[in-house]
Amino acid sequence: MEKISLQKIKWIKSLHLKKNREKEKVVLVEGHKLVSELAIQFPSLVHSIYASNDIDQTLQSKFDCFKCTENEMERISQFYSASSLLGVFREPEKTAFNPNERILVLEGIQDPGNLGTIIRTADWFGIKQIVCSEDTVNMFNSKVIQSSMGSAFRMSVFYENLEEFFLKMNATVHGALLDGENLLEIDPNEIKILVMGNEGKGISPSIQKHINQAVTIPGFGQAESLNVSIATGIFLYHWSQSKS
Numbered sequence: 439m440e441k442i443s444l445q446k447i448k449w450i451k452s453l454h455l456k457k458n459r460e461k462e463k464v465v466l467v468e469g470h471k472l473v474s475e476l477a478i479q480f481p482s483l484v485h486s487i488y489a490s491n492d493i494d495q496t497l498q499s500k501f502d503c504f505k506c507t508e509n510e511m512e513r514i515s516q517f518y519s520a521s522s523l524l525g526v527f528r529e530p531e532k533t534a535f536n537p538n539e540r541i542l543v544l545e546g547i548q549d550p551g552n553l554g555t556i557i558r559t560a561d562w563f564g565i566k567q568i569v570c571s572e573d574t575v576n577m578f579n580s581k582v583i584q585s586s587m588g589s590a591f592r593m594s595v596f597y598e599n600l601e602e603f604f605l606k607m608n609a610t611v612h613g614a615l616l617d618g619e620n621l622l623e624i625d626p627n628e629i630k631i632l633v634m635g636n637e638g639k640g641i642s643p644s645i646q647k648h649i650n651q652a653v654t655i656p657g658f659g660q661a662e663s664l665n666v667s668i669a670t671g672i673f674l675y676h677w678s679q680s681k682s
Contacts, residue, residue: 442488442514448504450488450514450526456576463529465578468515473525476588477501483591488514493523515582529578532594535567537607540677541547542627545571545645546636547666553577554585556634556669558676561589563674568595569603604648607631611649613641614669619653621673626680634670 449464452458453466458491464485467473477484477497480491485625487493490511497503514518542565553575560568575582586593604611612624613633633649635641653673655664664672 439489439493439498439503441511442506445665446486446488446504447510447514450524452655453526454516456558456579459578465527465529465583466516466580467525467527467583468517468521468523468580469520469584470523472562472584472588473523476527477525479531480527480591481527483530485528487526488524489522491522492590499666520669527591530591532596533566535569535594535596536653537609538570539566541607541631542568542670542674543570543600543603543611543631543633544568544574545633545638545641547574547634548573550579550581552580552637552640552665552667553586554582554590556670557582557586557593557595559671561586561593561673563678565674566594568593569600570595570597571600600608600645601648604663608662610651612619612650612651612653613646614654614673615641615646615649615652616654616663618654620656621653622656624653624676627678629677629680632673632677634666634673645668 443637451617453464459465465593467476473487474494481500484501486504488506490505490506490508515521542560544556577590583590611631611633612629614635633641633645635682655669
């Protein structure tokens with residue numbers, strides 16, 4: 439396996455910046471399990487792989503792989519604790535937006551772990567597309583990729599001005615609000631568009647204007663609210679009971 443060069447180290451470090459990743463249309467993926475699985479599932483998207491330990495011969499035979507010292511891996515990693523394997527992948531092409539499909543809308547999700555968990559959960563429940571507000575964290579943030587466990591490569595995620603988006607849609611909009619109707623009383627077949635809001639502020643007043651049906655998850659304890667990724671999972675389970 440060829441040794442990583444100083445030029446490649448500088449290049450990968452430059453990809454820590456979102457603007458450089460977007461310019462080159464690449465994604466950084468870290469972690470032995472995740473890199474290996476994505477390389478097997480999406481071989482055409484693999485640009486190059488970097489390892490500080492021995493790696494599977496199959497990966498070495500199929501892809502451009504480079505050997506790193508632990509110190510070099512720490513330099514190219516975006517995480518405090520570097521993994522032994524890092525992959526540079528090309529951005530997957532997303533399918534065209536389908537207004538006839540179910541749509542999960544996310545407003546202002548800031549935490550990469552939350553977005554990654556939501557994408558992974560949506561993938562589990564068969565949601566094919568997510569529309570995010572422009573201020574939602576980028577889906578190709580390394581922490582989003584890691585917490586989505588690769589689901590970000592399978593999900594079509596669109597970033598839109600939500601007010602303009604809702605004006606174009608001709609469908610009932612359900613939104614997660616504390617003063618909404620009990621989720622258990624809502625027919626999942628009636629849900630076409632579901633809106634989840636920011637971790638701390640919820641759905642903003644400007645977006646609430648577009649919501650036709652407020653919905654809430656009934657609680658029985660003393661907690662003030664649910665984490666947005668947990669709440670989304672509960673909504674998506676209910677939604678998955680739809681016959682459509």
